[in-house]
Amino acid sequence: MPLNKLNLFKNTHIDESDFLKNYWHKKPLLIVNAIDSKVLSILPDKRQLQQLSCHEDIQSRIVFKKSETHYDVEYGPFIENDWDDIEQQCWNLLVSDIDKWQPKSKEILKYFNFIRNWIFDDIMVSCGSIDGTVGPHTDHYDVFLLQVEGQRQWGFSHKKIYDPDLIPEQALKLMSQFNADETHTLNPGDVLYLPPEVSHYGIATTDDCVTCSIGIRTPSHSELLTSFVDHLAQNISANNRFEEPQFTNQPKTGEITEKDLNTVSQILIEKLAVQNNSLSDWFGQYVSEYRSIFYEFNQYQDSKQLDYKQALTLSPFSKSCYFKQENKTQLFVNGKGFLSSLKLAELICNNKHLSVQELNELNTNDKQIVMKLFENGSLVLKS
Numbered sequence: 001m002p003l004n005k006l007n008l009f010k011n012t013h014i015d016e017s018d019f020l021k022n023y024w025h026k027k028p029l030l031i032v033n034a035i036d037s038k039v040l041s042i043l044p045d046k047r048q049l050q051q052l053s054c055h056e057d058i059q060s061r062i063v064f065k066k067s068e069t070h071y072d073v074e075y076g077p078f079i080e081n082d083w084d085d086i087e088q089q090c091w092n093l094l095v096s097d098i099d100k101w102q103p104k105s106k107e108i109l110k111y112f113n114f115i116r117n118w119i120f121d122d123i124m125v126s127c128g129s130i131d132g133t134v135g136p137h138t139d140h141y142d143v144f145l146l147q148v149e150g151q152r153q154w155g156f157s158h159k160k161i162y163d164p165d166l167i168p169e170q171a172l173k174l175m176s177q178f179n180a181d182e183t184h185t186l187n188p189g190d191v192l193y194l195p196p197e198v199s200h201y202g203i204a205t206t207d208d209c210v211t212c213s214i215g216i217r218t219p220s221h222s223e224l225l226t227s228f229v230d231h232l233a234q235n236i237s238a239n240n241r242f243e244e245p246q247f248t249n250q251p252k253t254g255e256i257t258e259k260d261l262n263t264v265s266q267i268l269i270e271k272l273a274v275q276n277n278s279l280s281d282w283f284g285q286y287v288s289e290y291r292s293i294f295y296e297f298n299q300y301q302d303s304k305q306l307d308y309k310q311a312l313t314l315s316p317f318s319k320s321c322y323f324k325q326e327n328k329t330q331l332f333v334n335g336k337g338f339l340s341s342l343k344l345a346e347l348i349c350n351n352k353h354l355s356v357q358e359l360n361e362l363n364t365n366d367k368q369i370v371m372k373l374f375e376n377g378s379l380v381l382k383s
Helices: 016-022 046-052 082-086 103-112 221-233 258-272 276-287 342-351 356-360 364-375
Strands: 029-031 060-067 070-075 091-095 120-128 142-149 152-160 182-186 191-194 198-204 210-216 312-314 320-324 329-333 336-340 379-381
Touching (some): 046 091, 103 120, 152 191, 182 191, 221 258, 221 276, 276 336, 320 342, 336 342, 336 364, 342 364, 364 379
Antiparallel strands (some): 060 070, 060 091, 091 120, 142 210, 152 182, 312 379, 329 336
16 A cells, blocks of 8 residues: 555554445444544634634534524624624534635545545534534435544434434424434544434534534435436427327317327437436536535636646635546536546546646647636646
8 A cells, every 4th residue: 555545444454445345325434543633633623613604605504502302503604702602502613615715624535535536525624512513313425524623422323214203393404313323432533434314413522522524425316317307408499399199089178198198208218318428428517516616716817827837736616527438538627528638637636736747748638628727717826
């Protein structure tokens, strides 16, 4: 194993292959002392999180626990003076997209580089008072819960729980009945992996508790279907319309017949029957845009700044992926598709940066793509 490759499982009896085969998407796993303490300093502490929550562009929320059946939630931005009152209550602050606002925090993802990065959602970091919590719940996505500072106790189920009974009349979807199959207190550097739909309940047990949530979110079937049908519909002429079938006996004026439904079914089957080329065009654009906040913060950059004498890096707000075929490579960045070389696609999507030498070795087509990505802010100068 290369010396520079960080190993999440170095203190366990399993490796990456074992994890992907036996745990990934399937069942929880506690990994004690998984991440070196010196690495944890790249993540924000409690005070820094409170400051970030006061920024108007950063998504943050505070969950207040009033009782086991009564929780309140308030959304940021907050005001510095708010914290004097907040500190007097039982609270838990959550700040999303830390990887975008503090790009250095993305270094923590090197421990998880055995998972494809285009399904990575965000790094969320939380802190709170003693007993601070968001309550017992399930999520629709995989998550790695990393303890950064202090301690948090986690109870979780072994089996997936779909459509649990919820506490009524609450802003949050919290379980009315929670029974933990296993309970552990996490210390700094410990990681708890939870697959989708596994119920869990985290409670801060120290007032310096800081927890990092690394979310891996894939689209739901309904989201995929909605997006794909919209994509197809954009390329279908309005001249193509439903035509009534021929009837031997004309139906009643208000009747829908089996022949009508068969005609509609045939239209849908015909239009949804696509080749992999069309599918990759849509899917690459879709997943590189899925849950992205790039367009909210995209800023035009003057192409004159791109002189090929300074390295480039993928913007922290950008998402990228590629689809490799025998004779071409499709590169996707923030919902846009390009035909590029495999080399450029790998540099942008796997390495996330291009050195000066690599930039100057690109062919003409790749340089044009780099120019477009630089101008729209997807690629930025490496500091």
